[in-house]
Amino acid sequence: MPTIIYPPSIPWNWMFQRPQQLLGRFSASGQTVLYEDLGNFSTSKNNLLSPSFLICQGSSAMSVPHPRPRILWLTVPSHINLIENYDPDLVIYDAVDEPKDEFASWAPYYPSILERADLIFCSSNSIYEYFLNRHPHVYLIPNGVDYVHFSPAPTHRPIDLPSGKPIVGYSGAIAPWVDWDLLKLVIQENPEINFVFLGALFQLNKFPLKLKNVYYLGLKSYQQLPAYLHHFDVGLIPFRQTEMTKGCNPIKLYEYYAAGIRVLGTPLPELLTIPKINLESSPHLFSLRLKHLVKEVDSNKAERMAYAQANDWSERVGRMLQYILERANTNQK
Structure with a gap:
């Protein structure tokens, strides 16, 4: 071999x-x-x-x-x-x-x-x-995705997760290709939601957002990650649309889907053919879609998880x- x-x-x-x-x-x-x-x-x-x-x-x-x-x-x-x-x-x-x-x-x-x-x-x-x-x-x-790692329901809730409101989360590099301007507007328009960010700083000296309903929890180990994702109501892929990100095939998409959570992202080329995904480029429409997702009944969890398992x-x-x-x-x- x-x-x-x-x-x-x-x-x-x-x-x-x-x-x-x-x-x-x-x-x-x-x-x-x-x-x-x-x-x-x-x-x-x-x-x-x-x-x-x-x-x-x-x-x-x-x-x-x-x-x-x-x-x-x-x-x-x-x-x-x-x-x-x-x-x-x-x-x-x-x-x-x-x-x-x-x-x-x-x-x-x-x-x-x-x-x-x-x-x-x-x-x-x-x-x-x-x-x-x-x-x-x-x-x-x-x-x-490692489907077996991300799909089982967790046995505990991480103690540093905020409570009392729906959680919309992001897992991945805290990097310049994230659309921080879009996120700032969306977060300000949704005070009824807690926004949680997981990941390491990359090409940034500090976490870019300081808002009351934002929680930056730092980098979590691979073993810890599924327990956090399963408590997200929606997973975010809010990337800027640039020459670099047109080549991004986000791993987080597959990990979110394996955990069964809904996904809202910007319309990157690699996301356009993903089944049951939600995509918006305008900050205002992104915010409206997020409000809708948090309130609506989720009827596509099984299909998303099946897609992850196949990948x-x-x-x-x-x-x-x-x-x-x-x-x-x-x-x-």
């Missing part, structure tokens, strides 16, 4: 995103995964999460004996320059964001990615369309493995 190495890109215990989800499932399917953690570690150590998943903290995956073929899995474009450090048999670039706006610094590395990556996976249609006619091995693999990460990994093994076999001939 192959070994997949992931260079230092995302702290393992930060927000649990696409790389952690996919690599965890690759390990569960029998591949060896060596995850080089991002951070400053006073001493080098290797943490064994499972017989086939090792987190390397302050140490190189290359110091760990492992079987070949060796696959280098990249999500940060500049890491294309690290290829020589790993001597891989296969280089995979998993394209998760547009190289624009907040990620504009990625763009200069794309010519090298097109030249040196053996396989490119894309999380959204706009990213896929960019690579499709520029590289011979490109596949669209949207984000997904489990396991389905994504099954397809990826097929493409990876085909490409690896071709390279070995």
Whole structure:
């Protein structure tokens, strides 16, 4: 079985995103995964999460004996320059964001990615369309969800959740691509609702909103997250519509749906085909739709959860493995 190495890109215990989800499932399917953690570690150590998943903290995956073929899995474009450090048999670039706006610094590395990556996976249609006619091995693999993790009803209510009013929540990066101006108006127009925000600050020095019915609860662990989502009456995806966000396939959409909650977002291209979603671009209409959602009887929970279940990460990994093994076999001939 192959070994997949992931260079230092995302702290393992930060927000649990696409790389952690996919690599965890690759390990569960029998591949060896060596995850080089991002951070400053006073001493080098290797943490064994499972017989086939090792987190390397302050140490190189290359110091760990492992079987070949060796696959280098990249999500940060500049890491294309690290290829020589790993001597891989296969280089995979998993394209998760547009190289624009907040990620504009990625763009200069794309010519090298097109030249040196053996396989490119894309999380959204706009990213896929960019690579499709520029590289011979490109596949669209949207984000997904750990349905078993998010769908069961929680056994407790988190103690830091506000009470007494309906809860409208946001889970994810507290970042510049969130439409904070829209949210400020919507929150001011809905004093009868508590607005809860979960996640880490990203490219922001402080939480942007200070309003009486706003609760920023910080970053929650992946294990804690479902208990919070199940207490949301509505989950928000209030992204600004930019060149970068047109390539966003929000993981939070699938996690909200797996928890059974209704979703209100701005009309990002990747959300336009999602069943039973609510989309508004005008702040005033967004606010009116939110008022309606909080008051109405929810009759589409089962359909939303079924959609999430059909988009489990396991389905994504099954397809990826097929493409990876085909490409690896071709390279070995």
